[in-house]
Amino acid sequence: MSGYHYYFISSPLHFLLAVNMAIRHKDVRSIAVISSRIESNAKLLGEVISRDGQVFCDVLTLESGPGRGQGSKARQRKKRMKVLHDYLAKRPAAKIFTGSDRHVEFQYAMHVARRHDPAVEGIYLDDGLHTYLGSRRMHSFQHKYGDALLKKLYYGTWWKNPVILGTSGWISAVYAVFPELVHPVYREMGKTVRPFDSRYFDTPEFEHMSRALAEVTGIDRTTLGEIDFVLLLTHEQHYADTWAHTERMMRMLGARCAPERIAIKAHPRSQLLDELRKRYPRAVHLDNRVGFELLLPFLREDCVFLADISSSLFTVKWLQPTQRAIAIEVPHPTIEHYRGELQSLFRKMGIEQLSYEALESELSDEAPGR
Numbered sequence: 001m002s003g004y005h006y007y008f009i010s011s012p013l014h015f016l017l018a019v020n021m022a023i024r025h026k027d028v029r030s031i032a033v034i035s036s037r038i039e040s041n042a043k044l045l046g047e048v049i050s051r052d053g054q055v056f057c058d059v060l061t062l063e064s065g066p067g068r069g070q071g072s073k074a075r076q077r078k079k080r081m082k083v084l085h086d087y088l089a090k091r092p093a094a095k096i097f098t099g100s101d102r103h104v105e106f107q108y109a110m111h112v113a114r115r116h117d118p119a120v121e122g123i124y125l126d127d128g129l130h131t132y133l134g135s136r137r138m139h140s141f142q143h144k145y146g147d148a149l150l151k152k153l154y155y156g157t158w159w160k161n162p163v164i165l166g167t168s169g170w171i172s173a174v175y176a177v178f179p180e181l182v183h184p185v186y187r188e189m190g191k192t193v194r195p196f197d198s199r200y201f202d203t204p205e206f207e208h209m210s211r212a213l214a215e216v217t218g219i220d221r222t223t224l225g226e227i228d229f230v231l232l233l234t235h236e237q238h239y240a241d242t243w244a245h246t247e248r249m250m251r252m253l254g255a256r257c258a259p260e261r262i263a264i265k266a267h268p269r270s271q272l273l274d275e276l277r278k279r280y281p282r283a284v285h286l287d288n289r290v291g292f293e294l295l296l297p298f299l300r301e302d303c304v305f306l307a308d309i310s311s312s313l314f315t316v317k318w319l320q321p322t323q324r325a326i327a328i329e330v331p332h333p334t335i336e337h338y339r340g341e342l343q344s345l346f347r348k349m350g351i352e353q354l355s356y357e358a359l360e361s362e363l364s365d366e367a368p369g370r
Contacts, residue, residue, distance in 0.1 A: 003094030003117065004028070007056075008106050010035045012268055012291035013311060014099035015045060017125045019209055019294075021097060021175065022055045023200040031091065032056040033084075035105055039063075041268060041289040044216065048290060052212040054205055060087055062105055081108050088112050093120050099127040101168040104155060110170040111158035124166030124174045126196070128311030131176055132345050133338050134164050134183045167191065177318045181348055198319055201296075210294045217287040224298040227284060228261040229253050232292075232307035235267040242272070243279075245330050248356060249306065250280060256363045259283050265292050265312075293319060306359075309342065314349045326352045328359060 005028050007018035022030040032049050036042040042061055049059050062080045084105060093113040098106040101124060113120040148161035160169035163185060173192040176182045186193055200206065214221060231249055236242045246264075253262050259282035266273055266288040277285055286292050293315050301323065307313050308330040316325045327346050346353055354362070 005030045006096045008098040016291040029057045034061040044289045052209045095121045122170035230263045232310040
């Protein structure tokens with residue numbers, strides 16, 4: 001079947017996996033649809049893709065300004081739908097990939113594409129922890145029936161409500177980093193679950209995209225090669241104390257090596273970027289707008305990754321199985337309802353889990369510096 005492959009990208013992880021899939025299907029013309037709600041993130045993604053100029057044949061950015069006044073969001077949405085409608089008419093889709101089938105733009109694109117060709121496939125790309133743990137709301141009456149009815153009334157009969165991401169009626173197949181560990185609801189709902197192939201990250205095309213990212217973000221490859229630790233931060237709203245975790249981690253790691261050998265990667269939606277740079281001016285601050293996994297080729301094999309509930313830990317273990325990835329046990333009021341499932345999942349993925357005390361003891365037993 002002729003046609004384009006469309007990739008809806010709204011997060012660093014979506015970008016990473018879209019690059020993987022587009023390289024895998026390099027004989028098909030691929031279009032990146034940037035739908036990030038954060039303008040600076042969308043701009044950077046577009047710049048990186050354009051600088052690369054190989055993996056995607058075109059970039060379509062769905063603008064999402066703050067808007068003002070009553071009905072502004074509705075007007076913006078209508079504008080984005082018009083852009084999608086016209087674009088799909090000129091470049092018919094064969095497959096549409098997304099990391100969130102809850103986004104109305106994806107569902108509308110599927111609706112329009114299927115009117116041109118009923119055989120167009122909707123494919124879900126792993127969105128991280130939700131793919132494996134599900135949602136605590138997934139079994140609620142309001143989520144399954146109330147929200148679904150309201151959205152059908154608001155958007156139209158083409159809206160298909162997902163129980164969790166990747167389960168809407170538009171989706172036929174699911175690609176997962178760890179397909180054997182996905183939530184059982186995918187197979188229960190008849191979705192075909194397939195594995196990603198990490199070999200496509202070991203290609204000239206991926207290396208070229210990585211160089212484009214380094215150039216656009218101004219990252220020095222020599223500096224990256226000297227990093228001992230990468231600290232991956234969750235969004236600040238998930239911490240009971242905004243700074244307690246970061247301060248404690250930086251104090252422990254700082255006792256082990258020089259600050260210049262510690263990299264900090266903030267959450268893509270973090271509002272604390274300036275404060276992080278002010279508090280830790282000598283650390284290496286990785287750009288939070290694009291998946292740092294694209295920088296893995298520039299980091300040493302003995303570099304250690306530390307996080308708490310970041311999905312980046314399991315993408316590190318997937319891409320570099322021998323790389324050390326450690327989940328620090330941090331109190332998170334918002335995730336306590338699935339703490340047990342999360343711990344079990346990390347064990348199956350080969351991710352170490354340590355308390356602050358255990359990590360500090362381990363670091364103090366090692367000789368400082370490298």
